[in-house]
Amino acid sequence: MAGFRFSRFGASVALAALALAGCNRAAPDAQALLNNQSAAAAALPDLPATLPMTDAPAPPVTTAPRVAALPDARPIRAVRVRDAGSGAEYAYADAAYQFADALGEAPPDYGFDYDGVEPWAWQGYDDSVVFAEPVSGGYRTYYYRPGADEPYFVRDPYYSYGYDDGQLAVVYAPDGAVVPWADYGPQVIYASRYLVRGRDLWRASQERRIAISAQGWADRRAGWFEARQQWGAARARQPMWSNYARQDAAAQSHWQEEQARRAADTRRFATWQAQSFRSSPPPRAIPPQWQQASWARDPHRFAPAAAAVAGGAAIAGGVMAHNAQIAAQRQQALAMRQQQQARQAQLADTARIQQEQARQQHAFAEHPQPAMRQQPADAGQMRQQAARLQQQQAREAEMNQRHAQQQQARAADMAHREQANAVRAQQQQARAAEMNQHRAQQAARMEQQQRARAADTARREQAGAARAQEMRAHAEQQQQARAAAMSQRREQQAGRMEQQQQAHAADMARREHAGAARAQEMQARAQQQQQAHAAQAAERAQMQAARAQEQRAAPRPAAPPHPSAPPRHGPERPR
Numbered sequence: 001m002a003g004f005r006f007s008r009f010g011a012s013v014a015l016a017a018l019a020l021a022g023c024n025r026a027a028p029d030a031q032a033l034l035n036n037q038s039a040a041a042a043a044l045p046d047l048p049a050t051l052p053m054t055d056a057p058a059p060p061v062t063t064a065p066r067v068a069a070l071p072d073a074r075p076i077r078a079v080r081v082r083d084a085g086s087g088a089e090y091a092y093a094d095a096a097y098q099f100a101d102a103l104g105e106a107p108p109d110y111g112f113d114y115d116g117v118e119p120w121a122w123q124g125y126d127d128s129v130v131f132a133e134p135v136s137g138g139y140r141t142y143y144y145r146p147g148a149d150e151p152y153f154v155r156d157p158y159y160s161y162g163y164d165d166g167q168l169a170v171v172y173a174p175d176g177a178v179v180p181w182a183d184y185g186p187q188v189i190y191a192s193r194y195l196v197r198g199r200d201l202w203r204a205s206q207e208r209r210i211a212i213s214a215q216g217w218a219d220r221r222a223g224w225f226e227a228r229q230q231w232g233a234a235r236a237r238q239p240m241w242s243n244y245a246r247q248d249a250a251a252q253s254h255w256q257e258e259q260a261r262r263a264a265d266t267r268r269f270a271t272w273q274a275q276s277f278r279s280s281p282p283p284r285a286i287p288p289q290w291q292q293a294s295w296a297r298d299p300h301r302f303a304p305a306a307a308a309v310a311g312g313a314a315i316a317g318g319v320m321a322h323n324a325q326i327a328a329q330r331q332q333a334l335a336m337r338q339q340q341q342a343r344q345a346q347l348a349d350t351a352r353i354q355q356e357q358a359r360q361q362h363a364f365a366e367h368p369q370p371a372m373r374q375q376p377a378d379a380g381q382m383r384q385q386a387a388r389l390q391q392q393q394a395r396e397a398e399m400n401q402r403h404a405q406q407q408q409a410r411a412a413d414m415a416h417r418e419q420a421n422a423v424r425a426q427q428q429q430a431r432a433a434e435m436n437q438h439r440a441q442q443a444a445r446m447e448q449q450q451r452a453r454a455a456d457t458a459r460r461e462q463a464g465a466a467r468a469q470e471m472r473a474h475a476e477q478q479q480q481a482r483a484a485a486m487s488q489r490r491e492q493q494a495g496r497m498e499q500q501q502q503a504h505a506a507d508m509a510r511r512e513h514a515g516a517a518r519a520q521e522m523q524a525r526a527q528q529q530q531q532a533h534a535a536q537a538a539e540r541a542q543m544q545a546a547r548a549q550e551q552r553a554a555p556r557p558a559a560p561p562h563p564s565a566p567p568r569h570g571p572e573r574p575r
Contacts, residue, residue: 043127044289044290044292044293045123045127045290045293047206047209047295048110048209048295048296049109049123049127049286049290050109050110050123050284050286050302051109051110051209051210051211051212051284052211052281052282052283052284052301052302053107053211053212053213053214053217053269053272053281054211054212054213054214054281055213055214055215055277055278055281056213057213057215058213058215058216058219059118059213059216061134061216061220062116062117062118062134063117063134063135063136064117064119064133064134064135064140065135066135066136067156067190067193067194070193070194070196070197071193071196072193073189073192073193073195073196074192075188075189075192076163076166076167076168076188076191076192076195077166077167077168078167078168078181078184078188079164079167079168079169080181081169081170084178084181086240087240087241087243087244088244089162089169089170089178089240090178090238090240090241090244090245091162091244092152092153092162092163092164092169092170093153093160093162093170093172093176093235093241094235094241094244094245094248094251095143095152095153095251096130096141096143096152096153096155097231097232097235097245098245098248098251098252098254098255099124099128099130099143099255099258100130100141100228100231101232101255102124102255102258102259102262103122103130103258103262104259104262104263104266105221105225105262105266106122106261106262106263106265106266106269107212107214107217107221107265107266107269108120108121108122108132108212108217109121109122109123109212109284110123110209110210110211110212111209111210111211111212112204112205112207112208112209112210113204113208113210114133114200114201114204117133117134118210119131119132119133119201119205120132120133120212121205121209124258125257125258125261125287125290126146126254126258127146127147128143128144128145128146129143129144129202129205130142130143130144131144131198131201131205132224133201134220135156135157137157137158138156138157138223138227139157139223139224139227140154140155140156140157140194141154141155142154142194142197142198142201143155144198144202149199149202149203150163150166150195150198150199150202151163151194151195151198152164154191154194154195154198155231156194157174157227158174159171159172159173159174159179159187159190160172161187161190161191161194163191163195166195168184168188168191168192171184171187171191174234175234175237175238176231176234176235176237176238176241177238178240214269214272214273214277214281215277217269218273257287257305260305260306261285261286261287261305262285263305264285264305264306265284265285268282268283268285269282280300283299283300283301283302283303284301284302284303285303285304285305286302286303286304286305287304287305288304288306290302291304
């Protein structure tokens with residue numbers, strides 16, 4: 001977060017990106033993203049996250065360059081979403097749509113300048129951001145997660161692009177369908193250029209921020225809403241997208257606070273527009289925690305959404321009543337001016353008649369004879385003219401009177417209708433305020449319930465963690481006990497083996513000692529036997545020598561008969 005069917009444009013450049021694309025990328029887990037966004041919501045924005053609008057004239061609209069006219073960029077890596085075909089590809093588009101839907105019809109928070117183009121910006125309570133810059137055919141929007149400086153989703157009037165960590169994860173067709181991975185073609189080049197421009201827009205937004213022109217927003221918002229309605233229709237036509245959105249209930253509850261805030265901003269702008277932007281700009285609705293920010297401490301410029309909802313009904317009702325009173329006063333003043341004009345015209349006609357009579361009398365005084373002859377005719381003409389003038393004056397007076405009466409009646413009727421409209425508006429605003437209060441209370445209850453569930457879940461998780469820790473400690477103790485017992489058994493076994501070896505060695509030593517003693521004894525016996533044999537041999541030799549000597553000395557007797565062989569005497573055993 002790619003074989004392609006290439007066009008000739010940029011094919012060689014896209015090949016370099018294809019060499020890197022070979023792994024699957026898991027679509028971001030929606031709940032994990034919302035958890036990160038909820039954690040980010042606790043931080044206060046350093047820069048003004050919203051600015052009161054201005055009644056200055058709308059600046060001329062400068063459109064941003066088409067994607068084909070944007071500077072070349074190094075193609076980014078294209079990866080496949082894991083579990084493609086299951087609806088996971090819509091995680092990027094649906095996250096952006098949920099944020100856009102929560103904004104409702106609220107005006108932008110601020111604008112900023114980037115190369116002569118003034119994009120609009122909406123910054124959510126969780127620090128999510130969307131930029132919208134005008135282009136030929138509509139708007140190009142960039143969506144950013146909290147704290148990110150590059151978009152995770154970009155949408156132009158034709159295609160949309162989902163990014164994951166600077167990589168192209170998915171491309172959506174104009175009808176909201178997922179473009180097959182093999183058919184991206186030049187969309188990789190376009191997505192790469194959009195990612196670079198998205199980073200540049202983010203950096204520009206961190207510099208001087210511009211208040212939105214109320215008249216400019218009033219003139220252009222119809223086109224903005226039409227583009228978003230077309231996007232919603234495309235979402236409804238894609239079954240996999242709709243199914244994915246139905247399973248993402250966490251996103252709906254996550255954006256409830258944002259919806260309440262934006263509804264308050266929408267009502268306050270409508271009230272201000274009903275006054276033709278003659279009064280001071282209404283304060284922008286902000287989350288209560290933002291009041292602690294250094295830029296949001298002026299209650300005339302920034303107020304919590306609840307205050308905006310409660311004050312909107314009273315302000316709108318008062319404005320309608322005031323407008324009705326002013327309209328009635330204007331109608332009465334108009335009728336009085338018309339009556340005065342009719343009286344002035346009548347007086348002018350009377351003055352002209354009197355002047356004509358005076359002129360004729362003066363002429364008669366200067367020329368009496370001709371006048372005497374013409375006097376009857378002139379007198380008759382004068383009487384006829386006077387009668388006609390009187391009749392005309394009477395008709396004009398009657399017409400002026402009827403016209404004044406009609407004007408007064410219309411003014412009274414208009415005042416009555418406007419008063420009735422004001423009453424109805426007050427009633428509607430009261431009902432809206434009551435409904436909004438009910439919704440706010442319901443949202444508060446839901447938030448309280450969610451917090452209670454979260455606390456209960458945390459307690460359960462803590463208890464489970466404690467049990468798991470206890471089980472791990474018990475297991476470790478058992479393992480340590482088993483290890484100690486085994487070590488003891490091994491030591492005992494080693495001791496026994498050592499004792500056995502020592503006993504065996506002692507026995508061997510005893511045996512060897514006994515063997516040596518026996519060998520020594522046998523050797524002594526053998527020596528004794530040898531000595532005895534030697535002594536016997538010496539004794540026999542001596543006896544034989546003595547007998548031989550005796551025989552030589554004695555006379556030789558007659559030879560006796562040969563005796564049998566004498567018995568052999570063995571050596572005498574020592575006693």
